[in-house]
Amino acid sequence: MCAHSRVEANMQPDDALDLKAIVRSLLAAVAYTPSIGPEIIKGSMDELENAVMKEVRSWNVDDGQHGAVFASLAAKAASIVEFCYHNHTFEVKVSIALYSWFFFYIDDIASEQSLEDYQRRFLLGFPQEDPVLVHLNTTLGRMYNYWDPICANLIGCAALECLSGTLLENRPEISKMAVRPGAISWPKYLRTMSGVGPGYSCAIFPKQTHRDISAYIQILPDIGDYFCLANDVLSFYKEELAGETTNQVHLRADTTGKHPKRVLIEMVEEVRDLHIRITTTLEEQPEALAAWKTFEYGYMCVALLLGFSVSSFMIQKCVASVN
Template identity: 30%
Template sequence: MSYIERKCDALGNQIDDRSLQSLISSFLENVGYTKAPDISNELYWAALHRRATSTGIPHPKGSHAYKCLIVGGNYGIACLSRHPLDIQVYVGIYTWIAIVVDDVASRSSDDFVAFHERFSSGTPQPTILLECWAALIRSCYDYWDPLVVNFIVASSLDFHNACVLEASSEMRHLVRTEGGQSFPWYVRRKTGLSDAYAYFTFPKAMYPDVSCFLEAIPDLSAYFCLANDVLSFYKEEKAGDRYNYIHYRASYDGKDTRTVLREIIQQMQDAVRRMRVVVDGRQPYEQGLNDHILGYIGYHILSDRYKLAEIGLVADDACATANGAY
């Protein structure tokens, strides 16, 4: 057993549901979250399903791929509620395919390892999924400033490679040591696609001046990773998954998970405060940033995937709205 595994076992599960609910609720209040966004736009969902069908990726209703499509679709409408329809659909499909790529990478490693080489040379990818993924990454030049797109492409390729890394024998055989404290955050940033989603906030047609939001990008990128970790924590605890960023950080730092959650929540609150300073008085950049920050919380609260209703963080009507998208 490695150093980190011994520490994980020693620390164990040290936060109960009520404490978790209290910590998350205090975070929501601090950043100004009040209610989940409306995701019932029929025009959007019809366009999303048409785009999904055009990819050729099988996703029969009720299948895992279909459920992933709904999760991706929820992101596009909940997080980018004021964006043009075509951009909402793009982000919804992008999120869907990214989820599927993450799921499939461990089962098709040979195809996935050579993705970057084929992407760089323009060689066709060997599967419908990977060909759609490559085309989707390239097409983001239609919506974002070229400088911004370069970061989105880099983030997308980093994510793909991190999926391959997580499924690799090198990762499975890695003996974690006390000196590897920076490694969990390194992997988390890569797998989180956080730079891509940070830049998705600001398409060029709506936000032409990159200098108005550029300072906020590092904090927005980190926020997406950390907020997901906090809002995913309950479902992962319930599933017995203690090999995530929060548990790794607790183990490396010799702290319990409650303390680490408090620290991460404080990090997020500080990040939100700094981001709001950057865009203060700069419209529409200020509105776009706040929509994404708060919409990201709503996206998690609305999705059955995160099981937050079980700790009292979802109103009944919000659950009905989310489930109705299926």
């Protein structure tokens, strides 16, 4: 959000702030401009989706809908990867897409009991009761084929944290609890656990093309924050229409005593600052910078297209036309 826009926003009563304009300002803050022609990547997206489904079908697990449920998860996973990791090799894309597929499964389908018991069984070497989660172990293990061991560790740790974060968000006593004003770190803590930011940040830099981890390691925390904050801003409009009040914006509003729209403005400014800081920090690392720009542009685009966000009133067509 530019300085002039911030001044105007600060002068308006909270209820008069234009929610659509605030969300749009995020795209301006990161210099995002939608392009046209989704057919440019449709073929490669279909190929990736088919590869994910080939793996899923090999598990011989029935989703109760003749494969339609699992296929819908594969379509969303393929979209994320094709846009955000457009220039990765196909094998690397398949690994990230399967990784993403599991998060949709965890969020939408997996039982609370299977999630609560996953890590205990994982650490003790016991078989998983959920026939799908059995294969998460293998998916995480494959990350070492394509990423530096430290990054592969972080990708795996992010998956385990996501399990705990999802369980926390779904616990009735957590979702219904009054957020205390002094618990200012709680919203970010919960969001970081469930957001998988460290995993998707590391995925930007496979070892085949980014052999020196020192070229990007210092900026991974900022990319993780960017990943979660940008999504929270872009999804807020839809969530507000649905009456959701347990998201990051409302949690931060509860702990700070600010109006949710004021919090949203602050989050846009944080994303802008992260955008500048990441780009500046990577200036002397051209390969890492190019990979980041591909991810950033694609992430903004896919967030709009997947309905996490404001696409209903803003963007009709966009595609990751990045090199």
